[in-house]
Amino acid sequence: MLAGANGAGKTSLLRAIAGLLRADAGTVAFLGADAQARDPDEARSNDLHFVGHHDGLKTQRKAGEEFAFWADWLGGAAGNRADAIETYDLKPLLDLDVRVLSAGQRRRLALSRLKAAPRSLWLLDEPLAPLDTRWRAAMGVQMAHHLQGGGLILAAAHDPLPVPHRMVEVGA
Numbered sequence: 138m139l140a141g142a143n144g145a146g147k148t149s150l151l152r153a154i155a156g157l158l159r160a161d162a163g164t165v166a167f168l169g170a171d172a173q174a175r176d177p178d179e180a181r182s183n184d185l186h187f188v189g190h191h192d193g194l195k196t197q198r199k200a201g202e203e204f205a206f207w208a209d210w211l212g213g214a215a216g217n218r219a220d221a222i223e224t225y226d227l228k229p230l231l232d233l234d235v236r237v238l239s240a241g242q243r244r245r246l247a248l249s250r251l252k253a254a255p256r257s258l259w260l261l262d263e264p265l266a267p268l269d270t271r272w273r274a275a276m277g278v279q280m281a282h283h284l285q286g287g288g289l290i291l292a293a294a295h296d297p298l299p300v301p302h303r304m305v306e307v308g309a
Contacts, residue, residue, distance in 0.1 A: 138302045139293040145308025147293035148190065151260045154291070155187035185258040186211075190266065192247035194235045200246055201231030204253070211254035221252035224279065240267035248276065251283070259283065261292040265299075273299060 139147040152158035154165050156177065167180035194203050204227060208218050222228055225245040230238060238246065244267045251259060259280075265273050277299025280290055284300060292298060293307075 138298050138304050139291065139307050140295070140304050141307035147307045148262050150307060151187065151189070151262050151291065151293055155185065155260050156181045157187070184256055185260060186251055186254075186256045187260040188247050188250065188262065188264065190263040192243050194243060194247060196234070196236035198235055199231065200227065200233050200235055200238060200242075203235055204231065204246060204249060207250050208253040211250060211256075213250075213254035217255060218253050221249040224252050224275075225249040241269055241272060244268055245272060248279075251279065257288050259288065259290045259292075261290060261294075263294055264292055265294065265296055 139150060141147055149158055153160045156165075165177060167175040167177055167184070169175045195206075198206070204218075204222070207213075208221070213221070222231075225248060227246060227249060230242055230246065235243065235246070244264075248264065265276060268276060280298065280300045283290065290298075290300075290302075292302075
């Protein structure tokens with residue numbers, strides 16, 4: 138877990154790892170299972186999800202259209218899509234415009250990408266911030282399941298994560 142004051146660089150670090158921001162110094166490298174260096178563009182395209190604190194949703198679309206767009210873009214299989222809709226309780230939201238969803242509902246819609254198109258590395262920026270108690274616990278279950286399956290999570294957060302984690306202070 139990345140911790141630190143507002144403006145310390147937590148989001149910038151996640152964005153640099155995701156390839157959305159060029160680092161001022163240093164490099165981002167990805168290693169394969171055999172500990173050999175992998176092509177960063179390939180690793181970013183196939184092995185990671187970035188869910189920022191801005192949800193990246195188009196407000197003029199229906200939630201179902203937005204879900205389908207992201208699932209298609211990320212190569213989500215039909216079975217994974219159905220699991221994501223069930224896991225994040227999206228069915229009652231799919232016919233609603235994204236703009237009428239609450240912040241927590243929008244976050245669930247954005248986080249559903251993690252299950253719709255599984256990837257090994259989750260880069261999450263304030264993943265729990267708009268979620269209520271029920272959905273924070275449910276996200277904890279999803280995080281634990283991902284970690285138990287060999288996945289990795291790097292999250293920037295002010296609130297403790299609901300899974301065992303190591304804290305790295307940014308900007309200290």
